[in-house]
Amino acid sequence: MRILICEDSVLLREGLIRLLEDAGHLVVDALSxxxxxMDVVARHEPELLIMDVRLPPTYSDEGIRAALKVRQQRPDLPLLVLSQYVEERYATELVVAHAESLGYLLKDRVTDVTEFLETLEQIRQGATVLDPEVVAQLLTRRQHDHRMQSLTDRERTVLAAIAEGKTNQAIAKLLHLSEASVEKYTSSIFTKLGLEADGEGNRRVLATLAHLENTSQGRTTP
Incomplete structure (x- = not known):
């Protein structure tokens, strides 16, 4: 896979390069x-962009704003956003704007190299993978919505797990349930939220987030 990295930390940037190249990928460029x-994307045509949220000169939101710009101009380019914190407002914009081939992970929670590499491949193939903390904060913003309030604690847990890209089998193992029980919870979740289940778990959750965002009376300021 041809990968472009945009990360200001020298140690993390070089570490990613070594990790990706050892796994057989080609890092076409690594920006600080x-x-x-966008010029580099046009020149190298990467198959995946890894973007840090906070970049020079202010180290506030340059990276995430650049990610949004990339999604607007190149929605076909798979994107993984790495962050130290959840930039809730921007995360919502990314999800609502174009959810496919999107990842948003917190750096400190990436602890398994094999899982990280698998996540990159999932994103390249069109999946959407969100860190559980990102999902939790996005869902929390919508607690005022009566549909979200109608979910049980177990259904919320299942919903968050689906958003992480977990299969029914993985959720069943995680929560010590049968796959049939997970299917029942999933069906109940989308019935309560007024959405039809389409068989693609993480995208259904992102559709839910977008649906609640678009139909709520107004956004809550982070």
Whole structure:
């Protein structure tokens, strides 16, 4: 896979390069800031972009804003956002704008190399993978919505797990349930939220988030 990295931390940037190249991927470029990311994308045509949220010069939201710009201009380019914190407002915009081939992971929670590499491949193939903390905060914003309030604690747990990209089998193992029980919870969740189940778990959850965002009376300021 051809991968472009945009990460200001030298240690993390070089670590990612070594990790990806050892796994057989080609790092077409590794940037320390976002100033020319679109030019580099056009020049190298990467198959995946890994973008840090906070980049020079202010180390606030340059990276995530650049990610949104990339999604607007190149929605076909798979994107993985790495962050130290959940930038809730921007995460919502990314999800609502174009959820496919999207990942948002917190750096400190990436602890398994094999799982990380598998996540990259899932994103390249069109999946959407969100860190559980990202999912939790996005769902929390919508607690005022009566549909979200109608979910049981177990259904919320299943919903968050689906959003992480977990299969019914994986959720069953995680929660010590049968796959049939997970299917029943999933069906109940989408019935309560007024959505039809389409067989693609993580995208269904992202559709839910987008649906609740678009039909709520107004956004809550983070």
């Amino acid at each position: 800031e976002d100033t020319d990311v």
